[in-house]
Structures are given as C-alpha cells and as structure tokens.
Amino acid sequence: MGFLVSTLLYAAISVFIVFTVHQLMHKETDFKHWLRSRKPRIPPPANSISPDDRLIPSRHDTGTANPGGASMSKNGLFSRIARAIAGDAAPPQPPVPPAPAVAPVIVHYEDDRIPEGAKEKVRRILACLKEVEELMARESVEGFTRVDVQQMREQHLPKLIKSYIDIPPAHRSEIFRKSGKSASYVLEDSLAQMQTKIDDIMRNLAQHDLDAFADNTRFIKERYTNTNPFD
Known part of the structure; x- marks a missing residue:
C-alpha cells in the first residue's frame, strides 16, 4: 500500500512540474511578443540577422514546433523532462546464439585390437556412468558435474579408445621406447x-x-522417543 501511494505521489508531482514549466514558457513567449509589439520596427541593413531571427530556431534544429513556440525536438525541454521522469529504455540486445552441439564420438568398445x-x-x-546418470536424475547436482559425466561418456572415453585402436600395431x-611402458599399460592406467x-x-552423490x-x-x-504427552 505504501509503495502504491509513493508511486501515485511521484507521478502527480511529475505532472505538476511539467504543467508548471509549460505555463512559464507560454507566458515568457507572450511577454516577448508584447515587447516586440511595443518597440518601433527599424528596417535592418542588408545581409544582417535580426534579433528575432536569432530567437527563432530553424527547421533543421527542431522537430515539430508547438503553437506556443516551445521546441518539441528530441533535445527540447519537454523531451528532456519526459526522459528524466520515465528514463531512457535501453535498446534491446540481440539474443546470444547457443553453443553448437558437439557430436558424440562413435567407437566399438569390443574391437579385437583392444x-x-x-x-x-x-x-x-560404462556401467558406472549409467548408474551416475540415474542418480543425477533424482538429485540436485551442479551443472558442471553433469557436463563432466556427459563429456566422459560421449567424448573422453571413446576418444581414448579410438586413439589406441588407430595406432598401427607395428608402431x-x-x-615403450619413449615412456618405458607398453601402450596397453598406458591405456589401462588412463x-x-x-x-x-x-x-x-x-x-x-x-x-x-x-x-x-x-x-x-x-x-x-x-x-x-519424547514422553511428553502434549507434544
């Protein structure tokens, strides 16, 4: 309730400020017209700019002028007040494209070369990964853990096996000559x-x-185990 009252009060004060500024500018314009009507008109010399011309904005500098002479351009007083009250809305940002999905690596785990x-x-x-995924389906698990499990099943494990299969047996x-360990030992250790x-x-989990x-x-x-009868 207090927030609603504060909002209505803020809106009423804003409208009052805009209305007051408009009235003051309108009276100022009428006063300038009255002064010009009281002074005698002296023809200006050729190629000169009269004071009245300096007061009148060109059509390139303003938007649509209102009857009272106040500018309604984007940089006009009313526009600045309206933007100060309502706030400039940020331009919409383009949506971030989703990261391209990485296709799973396909490998035959029962290959005779393994x-x-x-x-x-x-x-x-593979059996443990299946069990882990079933546990994560009913538990609140951090996102990075799910990503680790998915990458292990779809990328890391098959890439490891495939890299071993792709080694020519003769090489x-x-x-062993480089590490002192056989390729099969390095594979099983990994x-x-x-x-x-x-x-x-x-x-x-x-x-x-x-x-x-x-x-x-x-x-x-x-x-x-509480013996209190009133609990």
Whole structure:
C-alpha cells in the first residue's frame, strides 16, 4: 500500500512540474511578443540577422514546433523532462546464439585390437556412468558435474579408445621406447584414472542419500522417543 501511494505521489508531482514549466514558457513567449509589439520596427541593413531571427530556431534544429513556440525536438525541454521522469529504455540486445552441439564420438568398445583388461575396465566405466546418470536424475547436482559425466561418456572415453585402436600395431613399441611402458599399460592406467573420477562422483552423490537417511533417523528418534504427552 505504501509503495502504491509513493508511486501515485511521484507521478502527480511529475505532472505538476511539467504543467508548471509549460505555463512559464507560454507566458515568457507572450511577454516577448508584447515587447516586440511595443518597440518601433527599424528596417535592418542588408545581409544582417535580426534579433528575432536569432530567437527563432530553424527547421533543421527542431522537430515539430508547438503553437506556443516551445521546441518539441528530441533535445527540447519537454523531451528532456519526459526522459528524466520515465528514463531512457535501453535498446534491446540481440539474443546470444547457443553453443553448437558437439557430436558424440562413435567407437566399438569390443574391437579385437583392444586388450582384454582394457575391455573389462571400459565395461565397468560404462556401467558406472549409467548408474551416475540415474542418480543425477533424482538429485540436485551442479551443472558442471553433469557436463563432466556427459563429456566422459560421449567424448573422453571413446576418444581414448579410438586413439589406441588407430595406432598401427607395428608402431606401438615406440610408446615403450619413449615412456618405458607398453601402450596397453598406458591405456589401462588412463582408464583407471577415469574410474577413480567416477568413483568420486558416485561417492558424493551417495553422500546426499546418507545425509538424508541420517536426518530422517534423527527426526524419528527425537519425535517418537519424547514422553511428553502434549507434544
């Protein structure tokens, strides 16, 4: 109620200010016309500008003039007052185009070129990712966690497997000469790192359920072990 009264009062004061300024300008114009009618007219010399001409704005400097002589241009007094009261609306901004979707990487996880140990790790990762997505569907999870899981399933895991498959078998020994580890060992170690990350995500999601269960058991204990008959 107080906000409505303040708004109406502000609008009434604004209208009163505009009306008063308009009346003052109208009276000032009438007074100037009266003064000009009282003074004798002296023909101005050639190529001179009379004082009256300096008072009259050109059509290039103003918009549509009102009958009282006050300018109604964009920079006129009334326009500036109206903009000060209503405020200049910011120009609409063009919508931001959405980021282009990245297509999932397609790879055959049962390819014969993949070591059997790596296949087992891939199967476990895929099963855990499915479980994580089911948990996130019923939990309030941060957006970056959802993005991590999606990128792991659609980009990081298949790219890792594909990069191993694409190595010609005759050149896989070069990885051992450079790192001292075989290509299959490096692959399985990378899969183990991904599995560790998934386990951390699953542990954090499960913590929500553990906390909810602890809160409910605490409430039941406090609510139903109280012997006060008036509770």
